[in-house]
Amino acid sequence: MVLTPTCPICGLKASAPIAQIRFGEKPHLPSEVALHGCADCDFAFTWPRDPPGYRDYYAAVANDAAQRHGQYRNLPQAEILADLIGSRQVQSVLDFGCGGGGLLHVLAGRFPQVDFLGFDVNANFPSDLPNLRFSDQFPPGDHDLLILSHVVEHMADIGQIQGLFGLVGEGGLVHIETPDPKLYATFPQPHFGYYVDRLHINHFSQRAILRIAPQGFDVVAGGTYAMPYALGAFYPAQYVVLRNRQGERAVPAAIEGYLRDEAPRWTAVQAELRDRKFFVYGFGDNFHRSLTPGGPLHCLEDNIIAVIDRNAAVLATDGLARFAFVEPTEVVRIDGALIVCTVSQFSKLDTFFREAYPRSEIRYI
Ligand SMILES: [Zn+2]
Known part of the structure; x- marks a missing residue:
């Protein structure tokens, strides 16, 4: 009985033969082989496959x-x-x-x-x-x-x-x-x-x-x-x-671990800010992410005096806005208060803060 060739990698049924070749007789080796393919594996293989025959062949021949x-x-x-x-x-x-x-x-x-x-x-x-x-x-x-x-x-x-x-x-x-x-x-x-x-x-x-x-x-x-x-x-x-890399964590576990490792970094910051009122600079993803559990601003919405933003007037008219907004130019109101900056490229802001709000303490998160 001739078995239907199946892909040795995935086990699925293989293609019709790509080639069928006859060879002379040689100990341990098949004298006729058919070459089949598996499109799914992008692979071709000879059939029939006879492991004992090949093993004996290689044992006998260097x-x-x-x-x-x-x-x-x-x-x-x-x-x-x-x-x-x-x-x-x-x-x-x-x-x-x-x-x-x-x-x-x-x-x-x-x-x-x-x-x-x-x-x-x-x-x-x-x-x-x-x-x-x-x-x-x-x-x-x-x-x-x-x-x-x-x-x-x-x-x-x-x-x-x-x-x-x-x-x-x-x-x-x-x-x-x-x-x-x-x-x-x-x-x-x-x-x-x-x-x-x-x-x-x-x-x-x-x-x-x-x-x-x-x-x-x-x-x-x-x-x-x-x-x-x-x-x-x-x-x-x-x-x-x-x-x-089998000893390394799988991706889902690695991300879980990463977020777990973030917690101790930010618990101390959150504790420090808990007793203070401050302005926030930056109203982007960093700010909003900081408000989620584990983040440095989690549960601190009421500590935020206002968010400093060039579009303060527009943002303030949004009925869904949970925060007060203030233009960066309202120096008299801002200068001297703690400013929590959530903007990524804060190195460029350093000079701006020092010049605009010289009496303010700046905290980058
Ligand atoms: Zn396959």
């Missing part, structure tokens, strides 16, 4: 053995990662799916104070740098930077990709680099349909990458570039860097 020390050709990628490591507090780096370890060799040489660990199913080889190790055992977590370089397009189990985000701690970074399908046509390779193969089983858009990222991981960098490639040509690569 996919990237040519990328050993000194032969690493993707130097633009190394520069992007060097900028990231150099500009942030990165102390430990894990390259998950490190292949021959060429990328880590370049980076470890540039950052001798940073610990680098390369993991791959075949990475049981020694390193010639003291700050670089390789392992074929699934690595422990809590790294500052996880590199997934040309890994996620090979992984059949999307849930397993999502699980890898657990390998960085709070504040840690995840760098995901994968081919950019939207640029395949811009970088045609010497062979027909080269980008549709049976090892690249996922074709991600940036949107699709963000969809598989767990909640709490935010994008901090990203882009596309021409990656130097084996055929003497370039390969379109895209990368996204995400930061683990």
Whole structure:
């Protein structure tokens, strides 16, 4: 029975095949794959997907053995990662799916104070740098930077990709680099349909990458570039860097907390003004917000002698006005009284107040 293909990311029914390609027989790999798409995820994937087959294939083949020390050709990628490591507090780096370890060799040489660990199913080889190790055992977590370089397009189990985000701690970074399908046509390779193969089983858009990222991981960098490639040509690569902010408060809770933190700042001001009569300068949002619970003028409507405003006459005729109004030119009435200024750009008003009401105390809120 042939199951209907469903999008491995969202689980919805996928499109009719975009392509169906036959290959020669190879152990563990399907000899025919169909490429399907999910418009909602902006994503394409091969079908059928057979995780055990691919797992056995990668266990048997060192996919990237040519990328050993000194032969690493993707130097633009190394520069992007060097900028990231150099500009942030990165102390430990894990390259998950490190292949021959060429990328880590370049980076470890540039950052001798940073610990680098390369993991791959075949990475049981020694390193010639003291700050670089390789392992074929699934690595422990809590790294500052996880590199997934040309890994996620090979992984059949999307849930397993999502699980890898657990390998960085709070504040840690995840760098995901994968081919950019939207640029395949811009970088045609010497062979027909080269980008549709049976090892690249996922074709991600940036949107699709963000969809598989767990909640709490935010994008901090990203882009596309021409990656130097084996055929003497370039390969379109895209990368996204995400930061683990899961420990931070969600937006609603953050705003609630912000307003809660405002209270002690203004309780003292409100208490101080409670026993005084004053003029208010500024009849905008700051003034009205100040009257609400927690604000410095809350319950102090009766302490306001009048609001100083150039349109005092007009405002006073408004039947709904809760306050008395006074023109700024009524100096005799105002000068000497406390003035509470609620105008945002009060630095510019300083001189005006000193000249117009020299005997007044000015309180900015
Ligand atoms: Zn989908």
